[in-house]
Amino acid sequence: MEAFGLLLHGFAVLLTWKTLALMMVGLVLGIFVGVLPGLGGPNGVAILLPLTFTMDPTSAIVMLSCIYWGALFGGAITSILFNIPGEAWSVATTFDGYPMAQQGRAAEALTAAFTSSFIGSLVAVLLITFLAPMISSFALKFGPPEFFAVYLLTFCSFVGLGREAKHKTVISMSLGLLLAGIGMDTVSGNLRMTFGSSELLRGINFLVAVIGLFGISEILLTMEERLALRGHAASISLRVVLSVWKDLPKYWVTLLRSSFIGCWLGITPGGAIAASFMGYNLAKRFSKDPESFGKGRIEGVFAPETAAHASGTAALLPMLALGIPGSGTAAILLGGLMVWGLNPGPLLFVEHKDFVWGLIASMYLGNVVGLVLVLTTVPIFASILRVPFAAVAPMIVVSCAIGAYAIQNAMFDIWLMLGFGVVGYVFKKIGIPLAPFTLALVLGNRAEDAFRLSMIGAGGDLKVFWSNGLVGSITTLAIVLLFWPVIDGLLARVGLTRTPRPRRSN
Amino acid sequence: MPQTDLEIVVDDPTAPEDDSPSLVSSGTIEIFVCLLLLALAATLGYDNWRTGASWDSTGPEPGYFPFYLSVVLGGGSLYGLVKALVAHGAAPETFVTRAQARRVMAVFVPTLLFCLATQFLGLYVASFLLIAGFMRLVGKIALWKSLLTAVVFTAIMFVTFDIAFDVIMPKGPLEAAFGY
Numbered sequence: 001m002e003a004f005g006l007l008l009h010g011f012a013v014l015l016t017w018k019t020l021a022l023m024m025v026g027l028v029l030g031i032f033v034g035v036l037p038g039l040g041g042p043n044g045v046a047i048l049l050p051l052t053f054t055m056d057p058t059s060a061i062v063m064l065s066c067i068y069w070g071a072l073f074g075g076a077i078t079s080i081l082f083n084i085p086g087e088a089w090s091v092a093t094t095f096d097g098y099p100m101a102q103q104g105r106a107a108e109a110l111t112a113a114f115t116s117s118f119i120g121s122l123v124a125v126l127l128i129t130f131l132a133p134m135i136s137s138f139a140l141k142f143g144p145p146e147f148f149a150v151y152l153l154t155f156c157s158f159v160g161l162g163r164e165a166k167h168k169t170v171i172s173m174s175l176g177l178l179l180a181g182i183g184m185d186t187v188s189g190n191l192r193m194t195f196g197s198s199e200l201l202r203g204i205n206f207l208v209a210v211i212g213l214f215g216i217s218e219i220l221l222t223m224e225e226r227l228a229l230r231g232h233a234a235s236i237s238l239r240v241v242l243s244v245w246k247d248l249p250k251y252w253v254t255l256l257r258s259s260f261i262g263c264w265l266g267i268t269p270g271g272a273i274a275a276s277f278m279g280y281n282l283a284k285r286f287s288k289d290p291e292s293f294g295k296g297r298i299e300g301v302f303a304p305e306t307a308a309h310a311s312g313t314a315a316l317l318p319m320l321a322l323g324i325p326g327s328g329t330a331a332i333l334l335g336g337l338m339v340w341g342l343n344p345g346p347l348l349f350v351e352h353k354d355f356v357w358g359l360i361a362s363m364y365l366g367n368v369v370g371l372v373l374v375l376t377t378v379p380i381f382a383s384i385l386r387v388p389f390a391a392v393a394p395m396i397v398v399s400c401a402i403g404a405y406a407i408q409n410a411m412f413d414i415w416l417m418l419g420f421g422v423v424g425y426v427f428k429k430i431g432i433p434l435a436p437f438t439l440a441l442v443l444g445n446r447a448e449d450a451f452r453l454s455m456i457g458a459g460g461d462l463k464v465f466w467s468n469g470l471v472g473s474i475t476t477l478a479i480v481l482l483f484w485p486v487i488d489g490l491l492a493r494v495g496l497t498r499t500p501r502p503r504r505s506n
Numbered sequence: 507m508p509q510t511d512l513e514i515v516v517d518d519p520t521a522p523e524d525d526s527p528s529l530v531s532s533g534t535i536e537i538f539v540c541l542l543l544l545a546l547a548a549t550l551g552y553d554n555w556r557t558g559a560s561w562d563s564t565g566p567e568p569g570y571f572p573f574y575l576s577v578v579l580g581g582g583s584l585y586g587l588v589k590a591l592v593a594h595g596a597a598p599e600t601f602v603t604r605a606q607a608r609r610v611m612a613v614f615v616p617t618l619l620f621c622l623a624t625q626f627l628g629l630y631v632a633s634f635l636l637i638a639g640f641m642r643l644v645g646k647i648a649l650w651k652s653l654l655t656a657v658v659f660t661a662i663m664f665v666t667f668d669i670a671f672d673v674i675m676p677k678g679p680l681e682a683a684f685g686y
Contacts, residue, residue: 054672082514167585171543174579178550181572190568193553216617223613224606228518386514390645391637395659397617398633401624402663406673414621421617425610429601430536448571460563 003130010357014365019062022055023362026063027370030070035078035381039396041071041312042328043215046207047399049336050406057340058358064336065316065359066366068329069121072312073374074381076113076305081106081382082231089272089308092280096293096300103296106234110378111244112301116255118371120309123259124266125363128317132349132360135321139346144457145464147345148450149474151443153481154324157268158436160484168432176437179204180444187452199412206335206442208404208413209420213434214328215400216421219393221428227389235379244298251302254283258303262310266326267318272311279307313363320356321346324443328435331442339407519646522605529607531598533590540587544580551576612644628678634660 014020033044045067052060075090080097093113100109142150155173162169182193183203194200248255258279265275283303284293293300315326316333323344325331337344348356374381404417427434458464466472480487554576557569602610616636623632638656641647667673668686677686 050673051666051671167582167589171579171582171586174575174582175543175546178572178575178579181575185568188568190557192557192568192572193550195553219613219617220610223609224522224602226518226521227516228521229514229516231514382514386516388516388641388645388647389518390647391641391655393613394616394620394637394640397613397620398629398636398659398663401621401629401633402667402673402675405629405675406667409674411625411676414624418617418621422614426535426539430532430539432539451571452566455566460561 003133006133006353006357007129007361009353010359010361011365013058013354013358014062014361019059019358019362022059022063023066023366023369024373026066027070027073027366027373030067030072031074031077031370031374031377031381032070032384033067034071034074035384036392036396039215039218041068041075042210042332043218043400044068044071045329045332045336046210047215047396047403049207049332049339050403052336053339053406057337057342057352058355060336060340061333061355061359062362062366064333065362066370068312068333069363069366069370072121072309073114073117073370075308076117077110077374077378077381078231078385080109080113080301081234082229082385084229084231089276089312090304091273092276092304092308093301095280095304096295096297099294099296100298100301101232101234105296106232107236107240108244108298109296109301110234111236111241111375112298113305114371114374115244115248116258116302116306117309118367119255120259120262120306120311121313121363121367124263124310124313124317125360125367127263127314128320128363129360132317132321132356135317136346136349139322140350142346144450144453145467146471146474148447148454149465149471149478150322150324151447151450153474153478154439154443155436155447156478156482158439160481162433162436164431164433166485169436172427172432172434173436173440176440177444177447179209180206180441181448186445186449199410202408202410204416204441205407205413206438207332207339207407208416209441210328210332210335210438211400211404212417212420213424213427213438215396215403216417217424217428219396220421220425222389223393229385231382231385234382236375241375247298251299253286254299254303255306257282257286258306259310262307262312263314265307266311266314268326272308272315272327275311276304276308280304316363319344320348320359323348323446325439328438331438335442520609520644522603522609526603526605528598528600528602529604530601532601533594533598535601536590537587537594540583540590543583544587547576547580547583551580613640616640616644624676626678628681629675630660630664631678631680633663 029048030044033039034041045064048067049064052063055063075085076093076097079085079090079093080101083094083098085091085094097109097113100106158173159166159169182200183191184201185192191201261278261282262272262275265278266272280300280303283299284290287293287299312327312329315330317326319325319330319334323334323346325334334344342348342352342355400417401414404413405411407413424434454464465475551573554569554573558567559569559573560567561570616639620632620636623635634656637659638652641652641655642649667675
């Protein structure tokens with residue numbers, strides 16, 4: 001029960017007027033970001049990150065994580081009321097949420113969405129509270145070889161288990177790793193790939209790339225579509241809330257199943273998007289009446305929302321415990337950690353107790369406050385969509401530029417952001433996934449350092465990655481995952497797996 | 507159940523037409539991107555080989571990792587190139603239609619000009635110009651609304667970043683005239 005005491009300490013850190021105010025600001029900004037088209041959780045967090053540069057790390061992470069919770073809540077509003085998923089992970093919510101709104105049950109659907117989001121996050125936060133300290137204290141024994149093995153596992157699982165064409169994932173990841181290597185080499189001090197440019201000396205900042213890849217490119221993509229929308233603006237009365245809550249126990253299996261899926265996919269690099277679809281599909285499959293899904297069934301809102309939020313929250317677990325982000329947004333928070341001068345990894349739990357437990361406590365508090373906030377203010381946020389995109393788009397561009405510039409006070413970074421915007425736009429359109437790129441860019445240097453430190457320690461002998469049971473099994477697992485599609489195919493050929501997976505076209 | 511069910515309706519008069527002809531196919535863009543990546547891989551690979559990409563007694567030299575990553579990137583792009591070339595011609599998928607391209611350019615060009623203006627006039631003046639200009643010219647929003655929004659937004663950004671949070675943005679001649 002040590003975790004419990006530390007959690008209480010976290011709440012004590014949190015309960016100051018200043019922190020609470022920042023939390024509210026973060027939540028409001030987050031919901032805003034979640035509702036607006038062309039702005040999502042990761043961009044919102046990346047753009048608003050510069051605001052936190054002059055804060056102490058605890059206030060900063062509280063505000064940023066609240067932006068994240070807010071964005072998760074906000075995504076549901078547009079899915080249900082307008083049939084426009086504000087975020088990719090709320091696509092599944094539209095399946096039953098929008099029909100409910102059409103039937104005049106918008107308030108019910110919104111309450112269901114917000115409540116299940118809350119439950120999903122809560123389960124994941126409980127998991128983080130008790131599991132993260134254990135994992136991190138275990139990881140304290142890790143040396144460079146173990147860390148490299150874990151990084152390798154992360155990269156390999158992306159390639160082996162990703163849905164996209166393998167060569168596209170490989171391109172995306174190797175490009176990210178290469179760009180991460182630009183600038184001063186941290187081990188030898190040599191310059192690499194700078195081509196004599198003093199601007200490239202600093203290296204390519206991860207956050208600048210993210211703002212371009214997700215912020216600018218998203219604006220370009222949004223403009224391609226028809227931006228007309230038509231929907232309902234519902235306000236939620238206390239009666240509706242209570243009637244939905246009264247029925248909650250009936251759906252405990254769905255909620256629990258979705259929370260579990262969400263936590264699992266959040267920790268592994270499956271992500272919130274996969275989790276929401278899986279939650280929805282499983283709820284449908286196990287339902288006694290699968291035909292009624294898609295026609296406005298409340299379970300069809302509960303299932304994906306719970307899973308998406310559980311996953312979005314659980315993605316912070318590997319970020320906190322090991323310094324490996326489980327999602328794009330977690331990667332950006334990790335980038336923030338480095339800006340604030342904290343070293344991500346298991347040592348956080350030892351050296352920065354206030355920070356870690358303040359963050360965990362803010363997950364509890366932020367979700368409670370967020371739930372109340374969205375339930376009471378839905379009409380205001382829904383009406384944001386009345387603002388024409390022609391007014392929103394330039395403001396987002398300006399915010400992106402401010403964010404990109406503020407990170408290193410460099411004009412060059414604004415140009416870099418623009419370049420990454422174009423890259424992101426093209427990559428998204430030809431199906432090169434951006435998640436491996438982001439992950440590689442943020443972890444690249446640390447992975448390389450870990451590898452080279454292991455090599456220096458072992459005198460250049462690769463056998464160090466199989467020198468004990470732990471590191472050996474992680475490395476082996478990584479290699480198995482990398483070649484998983486091949487292995488899976490071979491197993492299917494000898495008839496060891498029952499159902500050969502259908503071949504995916506491209 | 508009592509609830510106010512107001513409709514929110516937003517129109518998009520300049521939306522790209524659905525039947526607009528394809529400007530370029532995804533296959534062509536894929537080939538182009540793969541060629542670019544291949545060139546990048548070759549450049550970076552060469553640079554790293556020059557830095558030193560071999561394995562000395564203490565492990566890999568600084569260029570070792572990036573050199574082999576360039577090889578991997580090159581291999582991936584080459585595979586993608588061949589694949590795209592083979593598939594080329596058969597049922598081309600639209601990368602972007604003409605109407606979509608027009609809309610994308612309507613955002614991209616102002617953004618480019620904004621970056622240029624930031625370099626010379628400072629971020630706040632550029633921000634004012636971008637918002638007012640975009641709303642008026644692209645969004646066809648009333649001039650007074652555009653100007654007001656631009657002034658208010660820029661002012662809020664200035665107060666938030668430069669004054670409240672001490673995050674200093676690039677400035678130009680206008681701010682200099684006011685002593686910032």
